[in-house]
Amino acid sequence: MTKKIHVIPHSHWDREWYFTTSRSKVYLMKDLQDVLETLEKQPEMRFMLDAQASLLDDYLAWRPQDGDRISNLVQKGQLVIGPWYTQTDQMVISAESIVRNLMYGIRRCSEFGPVMNVGYVPDSFGQAGNMPQIYRSFEMDSTVFWRGVCDDMVSHTDFEWEGDDGSRVLAAQIPFGYYIGGNIPESEPESSRFWEQECLKKMGHGATDNVYFPNGFDQAPVRKNLVELIEQRNAADPENTYVISTVEDYLRDVKAAAPDLEKVKGELLMAKHSRIHKSIFSSRSDLKAENTAVQNYVANVLEPLLVISASLGNEYPKKTVEYIWKLLFENAAHDSIGSCIADTVNEDVHTRNKQAMDTALALAELHGRLIATSVAGDKNRLSWTLINPLPQKRKGVRIFTTYVPSDSFGIVNEKGEAVPYTILSMRDLTEYVLNQTIVLNPSDQPEKPEKVYEAVIALKYEVPALGYAQYQIADENTAALLVESDVLENEFYRISVNKNGSLDILEKQSGRLYKNQAVLEENGDDGDSFNYSPPRQDMVIRSSASQADVRIESSPLVSRAIIHLDMKVPTDLEKRSRGIADTVMPVTMTVTLKRGEPVIGFETKVENRGLSHRLCVLFDAEMQTAFNFADQQFGSICRPNRYEKEMAWYEQAAEEKTEAAAGQPVNWAQSNAWQEPPISIEPCQSYAALSEGERTVAVFPQGVREYEIVDGSVIRLTLFRTYGFMGRENLLYRPGRASGESIIETPDAQLLKTMVYSFGAAFVPAALNEARLPQLAKDFNSPVEVYEYARFLNGRLIFSQMETVGTNDRELSLLESDGNLVVSAIKQAEDSEGIVLRLYNGRHQEAVGDRVRFVRRPAHVYELNLREEKIRELPVVDGEVVVDPIGHCKFVTLLVEY
The missing domain is CATH 3.20.110.10 (Glycoside hydrolase 38, N terminal domain)
Incomplete structure (x- = not known):
């Protein structure tokens, strides 16, 4: 033929x-x-x-x-x-x-x-x-x-x-x-x-x-x-x-x-x-965490904040946003984000991550300042402007660092009502802060406080949809005191910490007790920059075998447990093969439970002293399932806990290869055997979950986004893994030739340093779709932005600017949705000043629609394709647009023009 x-x-x-x-x-x-x-x-x-x-x-x-x-x-x-x-x-x-x-x-x-x-x-x-x-x-x-x-x-x-x-x-x-x-x-x-x-x-x-x-x-x-x-x-x-x-x-x-x-x-x-390379998701875990952080911040916080700022008459800095994205694109290239590259190249990746995040933070700071100073009021009064990047009203507790003129003060909202807060830590920085002040107009001297403290506070807030609310300092103390406690508790959970540092979590609505949660698991990694691979002689160590030092602090707004463990681990693979745990790896896990929030926050600080190993955290859902759920780009995905059919193909091909390979090189015939076994280490975007009946257990990674389901019940979330070569030969999880270059050592990839990895967990007494995991994940990854302004801070700390007279209200909202669909983007259009709103269906195998209500009636609302070309105009009726139900994993992009 x-x-x-x-x-x-x-x-x-x-x-x-x-x-x-x-x-x-x-x-x-x-x-x-x-x-x-x-x-x-x-x-x-x-x-x-x-x-x-x-x-x-x-x-x-x-x-x-x-x-x-x-x-x-x-x-x-x-x-x-x-x-x-x-x-x-x-x-x-x-x-x-x-x-x-x-x-x-x-x-x-x-x-x-x-x-x-x-x-x-x-x-x-x-x-x-x-x-x-x-x-x-x-x-x-x-x-x-x-x-x-x-x-x-x-x-x-x-x-x-x-x-x-x-x-x-x-x-x-x-x-x-x-x-x-x-x-x-x-x-x-x-x-x-x-x-x-x-x-x-x-x-x-x-x-x-x-x-x-x-x-x-x-x-x-x-x-x-x-x-x-x-x-x-x-x-x-x-x-x-x-x-x-x-x-x-x-x-x-x-x-x-x-x-x-x-x-x-x-x-x-x-x-x-x-x-x-189905575990490349955790290579150079430190850089993966950087990527996760900057991606989340740019799309979830920065761009919506800029839209709010632009609505007040400020310029939307499109070229600066493009510059940030293009730095991220350089790092998104398959080898770069895979981290299957030389150490010197990973230094460049880190530098671009840093440049992107530094620029994004500075841009958000500037426009937060423009929003804050545009509000009418007493210019000598310290204020906190809370900016909500999501199109739903939100209330909860926000933890942030601030400068305050006293160790006893009050906070009031835009209505003048007292707002409770809790001081988590405080230090006196009077001399440092006041020496930074610059007075550009000597005829208008700011009021300088006698004292300035740097404080970490937990603030109860309530903010309108896609908008802001400005809180101000007051004289009458509204602090909720932080005291020692035996448990962490809010409306959803009561959590006790065991002597080994594991958690017993009582989910209040159902009364179910989940025991021995958040156990750390360490084991060897015989792999390279492309693949995790278990050693042929492994040694698995769990924190449940350790003794923990525990301190619990609680207030009506927030509870925290600081859990310290000294995990004994092998120094390297040779010691591991002989069962010798000869190195102490200090770990401090901070567990945070906020009032009104169903996601438990975790921050794990590790001083890594071991080579070629992996650290994961385990959550036991106490259910037996064959499938797990996670999110992918624009929707959910259901995966088997074990690839039975594919594993049968693999095992059959492996047998055939063994019989036919006599006298041939290890990788003799690419077409006759699998290059890697079909393992069940999976990627996710913002959550991974198990669900059965009216129970759903989920984790929300904010660093490495890699998980595996163990025994149909346990979610194993990777925190980090380390290795010493770009490529290695004959791995258990990747037989045959090395990927990449086997002679290139990567000592930096051993991550011998102190690292911090954050994630969340939720135990929801509801079926998968009713648990609203996509919305929980979006809320978890889209914190309310807080901008503090005080005249005594105007100087080198925040770059000096001329004082302005504000005219705007202390509260503003642009638009609001019902929240059935999940927000992917809120940004300004590339070729106009219209607002682009992208929504997707995060529910599993179920169609759902939404409504978008506008505070100011738009002239036109269009549906767009991803090129931002108009497809059709949507009717605006009574100040709102109805988004018809869209199916599983579908997205829709809207353009709002005023």
Whole structure:
């Protein structure tokens, strides 16, 4: 049968890996110059720039004179660019990061000409289950990828992929990777053997007579004589047709053939033919925690705060927000966020995380100040402006650090009513703070207090939806005292701490007692930067075998338990194999229970002194289940606790490989055995849970977002893991060759330092959907922002500014939703001053709608796609818009214009 072989020239350009971005950018200058020159000399030639707009920005920053050359070649269809900004990971990265990556990538590439309208991800470690819907909302109907699917699922490399919401795209898998055609021999008989073996036999498993054959590999230069080689091949093999092609040309021919495509549904994480590295979610756990923190802050707090500020007439700083996101995109690249990179490169990742968070915090501080000082009132009176980034009214307890002029004071709300608070700690910083004050107008001296204390307080608050409320200091003391206690207690729980530091948690509504919770579990890690892998001779140590020092403090607003443990652990894998625990690892876990809040807060501070090990925390749901629940991008996902069917495939393939592998290298035949076993270590976005009947138990990670279900009952949440090499051979969880470079040591990845990891837990007497875990997670990760203003602080502490006269009310709300759908984004539109509101259905297998009520009636409300293009106008009736019910994992994007 005649085949049409689409030879697709490209380079998969890792901006960093075992080399730094700086080094790769230097080589990009040379390689892209060669690409431009080759394309200009050979009109028949094509070249795909790995779908990354960031490469254009990198190149043009140093060679701006080539901008017109690039535009000319893009418009001719020779240089293929977009749609991504960077080649993102899909499992660790948030939904908004993925959406913005595509949005900014498309917008940047459109400045040069046509953008490749395909979800091209040649090396992402698995495919997230909601990517088809994301692609469709960007007007893409196709995707091309390598990893995550196997021939036990589908027999052809072209198939229809259905997302968890029901959206469908044409998928083309690259079964042997993007590098399979990268080394074409130029002499016979090697050339004919290569084309026959590597192209026709290995790649010829599509659903049509078209064959996808990529010509390129990592950081590959352009093959300048490729046109000549293709002409020679056509002459040598007249039965088939070989053409220099593009991804879109290949997909166009597949669609034209109208094959009856097989169907695959949901997330794709099977590692039979290609490695998925299904525990890379915890590599360099410190950097994963940084990424989680900055992603949450930018999307959940900063952008809504800026919308509130813009509603008061302040400029929405779009370019600064774009700068923050692009720093995150650089770190979202699959190797960078995977942390499967050299130590020196991880230093760069940390620096970008720090730059992104520093900029986001400073931007929020500035606009918090603009909001606070816009309020009318006594300018000499210290105030706290509480800014709510969610579109629902909220009340609870917020813990924050503040400066106060006395150790005994009162707080009143916008109505003048007394507000209770509790001082958790305090220190005198009078001289330091007052020496920072700068008076820009000597004719208007601020009142300086005699004393200034830095205090950590827990404040009871109530704030309107997507808005603010301003509280002020008062003379009459409203403090609720913190006293020693035996238990932690609020409306939902009564918690006692056992002698070994574990918790007995009484869930009050049902009366059920969950015993021995929050146990720490330490064991060895024989893996590398790509994979966790248990040692062949492991030693598991649990905190339940230790003796804890416990202190419990309580007030009517907050209860805290400070639990200290000295866990004895092995120094290294050699000591572990001999059962020797010879190193003390100090751990302090602070458990916080706030009034009115159903999520128990945990902060675990660890002074790590051990090598090559892992620390997890265990919560026993006391139920036997076969499935668990977590959230993914834009919705929930149900996974089996053990992959029985896939494990049977794996075990059968392993037996066949053992019988056939005599005399062959360990990785002798990639197609005949799995690259990794189908383990049940899973990623999540903001929660993981077990549910049975009218009971649901969940954890809410704010650092590493990786979990595993043990014995159908226990949620094992990873806090951190450590290792000493980028790659290692023959792991239990990844047999065969090393991933990455086995000679590159990564001593920094042993994390020999003090670290803090935060998470939450909830025990809910309700079925899964009624437990409202997505809303609990969003609330947990979207704290009310507090901005303190006092004239004596105006100076070096907060940058000096001229005083202004406020005219706004002490309370404001922009809009409010019922909260049935979960907020993904509240931001300003890219091409207008309208408000973009993105909502999704977080419930499991159940459609739900919502209502959005506006304080000020908008002129128009539109539904948008992810490109922020208008789809239809929605009616505004009685100051509100009704969002029709949307199905499982569906999202909807609205544009509100005034």
